Amino acid sequence: MGEETPHPLPEERLCDWQDCSDAGEHRAPRSPDDLNSYHWFCLDHIRQYNKAWNFYEGMSDEEVEADVRRDTTWNRPSWPFAGERRDVNFRPTGPDIDDYGAFGETFGETPNRTQWRHGPDTPQSKALALFDLTPPLNARDLKSRYKDLVKRHHPDTNGGDKRAEEQFKRIAEAYQTLMAELGD
Incomplete structure (x- = not known):
């Protein structure tokens, strides 16, 4: 008490x-x-x-x-995550290494995601051909081209033409493919 x-x-x-x-x-x-x-x-x-x-x-x-x-x-005390090893001269090689430029002269720059390494028969290459575009490509240009093609091939503007409708579907699918490749 x-x-x-x-x-x-x-x-x-x-x-x-x-x-x-x-x-x-x-x-x-x-x-x-x-x-x-x-x-x-x-x-x-x-x-x-x-x-x-x-x-x-x-x-x-x-x-x-x-x-x-x-x-x-x-x-709280802290230490470097890993020791600096300046004696190692690691330089990876190969077609699929260094997609983001982490090991080359472009380290720290924004990666150019439009430098695709796809063959001529891939969905991405076919989509580029349908849109009549070539890399480098950005989302703004892709969206602009998509709007033009949609207006031209929309079934409502073509009197319900089945060929226009099929082309419209291919355009929408190609757009999704390219946007996925761009990461947007």
Whole structure:
């Protein structure tokens, strides 16, 4: 019974602001060096205190940077994921290696997904031929060409012609194939 509680109940606490007798319901750290010790303020005074609070006040730019870096790993130690091995001269070769330019001079650049390595009888090549397009290709150009072909071959604009309807279906399928290849 005689034990003292570490934090008095809100109705027992008064605002720590000088000459304020309101209830101290809102806590704020006393200093950047002691974040586990608190002032207790009323709503008006916590707002004033928070406006004036600057955790980094008095720190140099280097100290601020070091604190931010520590904070990114929740103040836990960290190490490089893997050691740097500069003695290895790894250069993969082959037709399907390095699709994203990770091993060549283009490392870091956006991969050109339209440099397809498909033979002449693949669905992608047939779709390109149907659209009368050649790589490099982007989604904007493909969509523009698709709209033109759809308008021209839509069954409603061709009086219900079965050949136009079949061509319209092939155009829609080719469009889906090319969009999937572009990744959009």
